[in-house]
Amino acid sequence: MKEILLKIEKLKKEKDAVILAHYYVSDEIQEIADYVGDSYYLSKIAVELPQKVIVFCGVTFMGESAKILSPQKTVIMPEALADCPMAHMAAIEKIKEVRENYEDLAVVCYINSTAEIKKFVDVCVTSSNALKIVRALPQQNIYFVPDENLGRYIASQLPEKNFIFNDGYCHVHDEIMIDELEEAKAAHPNAEVLVHPECTLTVIGAADYVGSTSGIIDYATASDAEEFIIGTEIGIFYQLEKNNPDKKFYPINQNQICPNMKKISLHKVAHALENGINQINVDEQTRTKAVMALEKMLELAQ
Ligand code: 13P
Ligand code: SF4
Numbered sequence: 001m002k003e004i005l006l007k008i009e010k011l012k013k014e015k016d017a018v019i020l021a022h023y024y025v026s027d028e029i030q031e032i033a034d035y036v037g038d039s040y041y042l043s044k045i046a047v048e049l050p051q052k053v054i055v056f057c058g059v060t061f062m063g064e065s066a067k068i069l070s071p072q073k074t075v076i077m078p079e080a081l082a083d084c085p086m087a088h089m090a091a092i093e094k095i096k097e098v099r100e101n102y103e104d105l106a107v108v109c110y111i112n113s114t115a116e117i118k119k120f121v122d123v124c125v126t127s128s129n130a131l132k133i134v135r136a137l138p139q140q141n142i143y144f145v146p147d148e149n150l151g152r153y154i155a156s157q158l159p160e161k162n163f164i165f166n167d168g169y170c171h172v173h174d175e176i177m178i179d180e181l182e183e184a185k186a187a188h189p190n191a192e193v194l195v196h197p198e199c200t201l202t203v204i205g206a207a208d209y210v211g212s213t214s215g216i217i218d219y220a221t222a223s224d225a226e227e228f229i230i231g232t233e234i235g236i237f238y239q240l241e242k243n244n245p246d247k248k249f250y251p252i253n254q255n256q257i258c259p260n261m262k263k264i265s266l267h268k269v270a271h272a273l274e275n276g277i278n279q280i281n282v283d284e285q286t287r288t289k290a291v292m293a294l295e296k297m298l299e300l301a302q
Contacts, residue, residue, distance in 0.1 A: 004266045004267065004270055005032060005266070007270050007274075008032060008266065008269055008270050008273065011270065011273040011274055012273070015052075015053050015273060015276075016051050016052045016053055017051055017052075017053035017054070017055055017076075017273055018034045018035070018049050018051040018053070018054055018055070019032060019033045019034050019035075019055045019057060019269065020033060020034070020035050020036075020037075020042050020045065020046060020054060020055070020056050020057065020058070020066075021033035021035070021036045021057035021058065022036070022037070022038070022039070022042060022057065022058040022059075022062060022213075022235075022261065023036060023037070023038065023213040023214075023217070023233075023235050023236045023238075023239055024058075024213070024233040024235035024236065024258050024261035024262075025057045025058065025235055025261050025262070025264050026235065026261075026262060026264070026265070027235075027238040028265075028266055029057045029264055029265075029266065029269065030235070030238050030239065032266070032269070033057060035049075036239065037213075037214060038126065038127070038128055038212045038213040038214040038215075039062060039111050039112070039126040039127070039128075039212070040111075040126040040127075040128045040129055040212065040214075040301065041128075041214060042056075042058065042062060042066070043062070043065050043066065043069065043111065043126070043294070043297075043298075044298065046065075046066035046069065046070060046073075046075075047066075047069045047070055047298075051073075052073060052074060053073065053074045053075075053076060053273075054066055054070075054073055054074070054075045054076070055076050055078060055269060055272065055273055056075055056076065056077055056078075056280075057078055057264050057269065058082070058261065058264075059082050059083055059084040059087070059258075059260050059261060060077065060082065060083045060084065060087065060114075060280075061083075061084055061087045061111060061112055061113060061114065062111075063075045063076075063077045063280045064114070064115045064280055064282060065111060065124075065294055066280075067280040067281075067282050067287075068115060068118070068282055068287050068290050068291050068294055069291065069294055069295070069298075071282075071284075071287060074276070074279055075279065075280040076272050076273065076276065076277070076278055076279055076280075077272065077278040077279075077280060078264045078265070078268040078269045078271075078272045078273075078278065079263040079264050079265075079268050079272075079278070080277075080278040081260075081263060082260045082261065082263045082264060083260055084112050084170075084258075084260060085170075085171065085260075086110075086112050086113075086146055086147060086168050086169060086170045087112050087113050087114050087117075087146070088114060088146075089145075089146040089147075089166070089167070089168030089169070090109070090113060090117050090145035090146035090166055090168055092116070092117065092120050094166070095107055095117075095120045095121065095143065095145065096120070098143045098164055099143075102141045102143070102164070103141075104139050104140045104141055105139055105141040105142070105143060106122045106123065106134075106137045106139035106141070106142055106143070107120065107121040107122045107123075107143045107145065108121065108122065108123055108124075108125055108130075108133070108134055108137070108142055108143065108144050108145070108151075109121035109122075109123070109124050109125070109145050109146075109293060110124070110125060110126070110127075110130070110144075110145065110146060110147045110150055111124050111125065111126045111294075111297070112146065112147065112170070113145065113146055115282050115286050115287070115290045116286065116290075117145065117146070118289075118290035118293050118294065119286055119289040119290050120289075121145065121293050122293060122296070123137070123293050123296040123297055123300065124293045124294050124296070124297040125297060125301075126212065126297070127150060127196065127197050127198070127211070127212040127213075127215075128211065128212035128214060128215055128301075129297065129300075129301035130150060130154050130197075131154055131157055131158070132300070132301060133297060133300045133301060134154050134158060134161070135158055136300055139161075140161060140162055141161070141162045141163075141164065142154075142155075142161050142162070142163050142164070143163075143164045143166070144163055144164070144165060144166065145166040145168065146166050146168030147166075147168050147169060147170065147198060148165045148166060148167050148168060148169055149169060149170075149173065149174060149197065149198050149199060149200055149201065150197045150198055151163060151165045151166070152165065152201050153197040153201060153204055153210065154197075156201060169198075170198045172198075172232075172233055172255070172256055172257065172258050173196055173198035173199045173200075173231070173232065174198070174199070174200060175253075175255060176195075176199050176200075176203055176231050176252050176253060176256065177203075177252075177253070178200075178202045178203055178206060180252050180253045181193065181203055181206055181229070181231070181252050182206070184229045184250060184252050185206075185229065187250075188227050188229060188248075188250055190225070190226070190227055191225065191227035191228050191229045191248075191250065192208045192209065192220075192223060192225045192227070192228050192229070193206065193207040193208050193209070193228075193229045193231065194207065194208065194209045194210075194211070194216045194219055194220060194228055194229070194230055194231065194232075195207040195209070195210050195216075195230075195231030195232065196210070196211070196212070196213065196216065196231060196232035196233075197210050197211070197212075198232075199231050199232075203231060203252075207231065213232060213233075213236050216230065216232060216236060216240075217236065217239050217240055217243065220240055220243075220244060220247065220249070221243045221244055225247075226246070226247055226248065227247065227248045227249075227250070228240075228247065228248070228249050228250070229250050229251075229252060230249050230250065230251055230252070230256075231252050231256075232256065233256055233257065233258045233261065234251055234256045234257055235258070235261060235262075237249055237251075
């Protein structure tokens, strides 16, 4: 075994640590992680695990959500600068303004958001549970932050509700273009198209399946098709190919790369664990407010 892997294993035991990773981190990190999953799975499992220290191989909002839900645990980010730009794309003033203008309103917040934003919302959602949760809300008006594309997709499935959108987006998914998808389909006419709901509604409309990263992996694994065109970050190819060695997977374009997820390396995992650096801190006043929206998600997603 490589020296760095032995070092990480030894540190994990010494520190009572567990490694969580999202499907978008590099292959070598997914390989050493104890648990790999989508945002919903990772937020749930972080609460249930017995270890004192969580090394979160993902972006800031993921580590922050784990810390908010389990304040007694130490949450370490291998790379302090691995942040999701979309997590910052909602304005608290705008949330307050929309609340004043609508009665019977729920502010629904994608988990890809800062702890500060979560303080001002009613419920969090991830891509795997958003439809179920928004459908179950009694409110007629839904202000969906920060991701416009996910909001529009959920709205397209729930015509009985009135949606107000925010203009946040994920650059990785928003830049997947319909003409690129049409070209990929022409090149692979027998392939099924599986996309993430952070893609535009136009791209989603041309897909055979839309779902979270776990949803995409489960769908491809269960499908009889032999080829798939994948509209999400390429880190997912590691698990897709591992589960399905005889199937073929193609990206829609060459830029399906989340630079922040790719900042995490084995050396950074070892260094952060050894030195206890890049710990997530959420002040108690923020935590007690933000936790309500996350706990409500866990309750409604069941
Ligand atoms: P999932 O919840 O589907 O894993 O998505 C997380 C994410 O950041 C998508 O860009
Ligand atoms: Fe954020 Fe997009 Fe990266 Fe997901 S893929 S973490 S939404 S920038």
